[in-house]
Amino acid sequence: MSRYPIGPLDLSGLRTIPLADRGGKVRVEDFAKPHTPGAGLVHLLDSLPRILAADSLRLVIEALRQAKERRRAIVWAMGGHVIKCGLAPVLLDLAQRGYATAFAMNGSAAIHDFEIALCGQTSEDVEAVLPDGRFGAAEETGRHMNEAIAEGAERDLGMGEALGLRLEGIAAPRFRPFSLLANAYRAGVPVTVHVAVGTDTPHTHPAVNAAALGAATHRDFRLFCSLVAGLDEGGVFLNTGSAVVMPEVFLKAVSAVRNLGLPLRNFTTVNLDFLQHYRPRVNVVERPHAGAGGRGIALTGHHEILVPLLAALLAECEL
DSSP: OOOOSSOOOOOTTOOOOOHHHHOOSOOGGGSOOOOOTTSOHHHHHHHSOSSHHHHHHHHHHHHHHHHHHTTOOEEEEEOHHHHHTTOHHHHHHHHHTTSOSEEEEEHHHHHHHHHHHHHSOOOOOHHHHTTTTOTTOOHHHHHHHHHHHHHHHHTTOOHHHHHHHHHHHHSOTTTGGGOHHHHHHHHTOOEEEEOOTTSSGGGGSTTOOHHHHHHHHHHHHHHHHHHHHTTTTTOEEEEESOSSHHHHHHHHHHHHHHHTTOOOOSOEEEEEESSOOHHIIIIIIIGGGTTTOOEEEEEESOHHHHHHHHHHHHHHHTO
């Protein structure tokens, strides 16, 4: 016999309802369909379940298609991992097909892309070179990037445009096709670069000009604000692989645009990452739509799979 002063609740009088009357959020008509070999990506998209992330993927594709059709801004923001995963050719193809009207990078993305343009490789082995202080000490990276930024600041250029201009003269012809900075500059597609002083390896190089660094990235912030204003009524902002810098920059740009009285409503934001971090969730997916309409979507997956898949589906849906 139990020592407890309270006994189990008697559930014999609990009222039940018929299962058919209860209903359910998951129904068989929303289930996945087996893929037919040779049917193509459009069939694959249609075969996915109409549940959760699969439906979110469809929403992203439709938002991008409508933004292109309505000639609204489509801005891709990214962290360094996106470039390190070899996605610049995919992003450039998206721009050529009208699914990217501008790009925004944090500092690490710009560094990796710049190094790819110079020598076709990037991403040093930090553990191997940190013990003796060689981490971030590449001469060409620090020298050329800092000189480009300083010269660009003198000409009232933002960091992204200044780096693209420098690569016009120094990018290796063999590796130029793989650089987002170089090819976006050549095509006239805006690229902004947003740095926090001290976070990027060129900031330790003897050639660094702190005043130019601040001026160039602040000009890019103001250009980014103009790009964000273009999201109004149907644009799409995608944050890919930046957990802190780009979500923070985006939220400040949203506020600045609205503070100046410019309309910014009913647009779509997307966070693509292999982890859904706090800042992208609140600053990209949730807060920008408070009282302003639109939709925020989070898709979780590896960039090297998710971005090419999204691009391929967009291409196939056009056929």
